[in-house]
Amino acid sequence: MQKDSAPQPTVNEESKRGSSSDPILPWGQRWDVIAQERFNRTDWIELAATVLLAFATIAAAWSAYQSTSWGGVQANNYSAAAAKRALATQQNSVYGAQVQLDVMAWISYLEHRQAGDESGAAFLKDRFRAEFAPAFDAWMALVPAGEIPPGTPFELPEYEPQAKRLAGELNAEADELAAAAREANQIGDNFVLVAVIMALVLFFAGVGAKLKARGVRLTMLLMAVLLLFGGVSFMLSMPQTFGT
Numbered sequence: 001m002q003k004d005s006a007p008q009p010t011v012n013e014e015s016k017r018g019s020s021s022d023p024i025l026p027w028g029q030r031w032d033v034i035a036q037e038r039f040n041r042t043d044w045i046e047l048a049a050t051v052l053l054a055f056a057t058i059a060a061a062w063s064a065y066q067s068t069s070w071g072g073v074q075a076n077n078y079s080a081a082a083a084k085r086a087l088a089t090q091q092n093s094v095y096g097a098q099v100q101l102d103v104m105a106w107i108s109y110l111e112h113r114q115a116g117d118e119s120g121a122a123f124l125k126d127r128f129r130a131e132f133a134p135a136f137d138a139w140m141a142l143v144p145a146g147e148i149p150p151g152t153p154f155e156l157p158e159y160e161p162q163a164k165r166l167a168g169e170l171n172a173e174a175d176e177l178a179a180a181a182r183e184a185n186q187i188g189d190n191f192v193l194v195a196v197i198m199a200l201v202l203f204f205a206g207v208g209a210k211l212k213a214r215g216v217r218l219t220m221l222l223m224a225v226l227l228l229f230g231g232v233s234f235m236l237s238m239p240q241t242f243g244t
């Protein structure tokens with residue numbers, strides 16, 4: 001007698017049950033089952049990789065734009081700082097010339113006093129610069145009338161020419177601009193780092209979707225997701241600019 005052979009499972013039935021040797025990672029089993037209920041067994045990974053590639057491309061382009069923009073901010077701040085330094089140098093030159101004039105007038109005054117030429121000393125005193133006169137009066141007030149005080153009037157806080165103050169203010173502004181330029185440079189470098197992270201996302205999502213081993217595909221897809229979220233979070237935590 002001919003034995004009845006058991007019915008062989010169809011290809012569709014085998015694909016529904018799945019192979020017992022399919023290398024699905026334990027952490028990905030539930031994710032994989034849920035996804036298979038909605039998408040084809042192979043297509044859902046490629047769909048997820050496509051979405052990651054799209055977001056990573058947009059984030060990389062935005063990071064490149066931001067890096068370039070912050071480079072412009074850096075250049076503008078350094079240029080403005082250089083202009084402030086030049087103005088401060090000019091004011092320092094003016095200050096140096098004014099100090100020389102005040103010193104020459106003060107020495108001539110002392111020479112006339114030492115020679116007993118009070119009229120000549122008074123003549124010079126009346127022609128002291130307006131910024132030097134307060135310091136000279138404060139210096140003379142240190143001792144009784146008719147005596148010569150120790151030191152010089154240039155050591156007193158009353159001697160503060162406007163050119164010296166302007167030079168100090170301009171140098172301070174230049175320092176602030178230089179600090180802002182360095183900060184802009186660091187921000188631009190950070191955006192370059194974000195672009196590098198997005199490149200890694202493109203690698204893991206693009207290459208992972210083309211591999212055959214399912215466990216490796218899921219692992220690389222997970223790496224792409226983690227890098228994307230980390231890179232985007234870092235990008236959004238930084239200040240954004242929309243032009244130089």
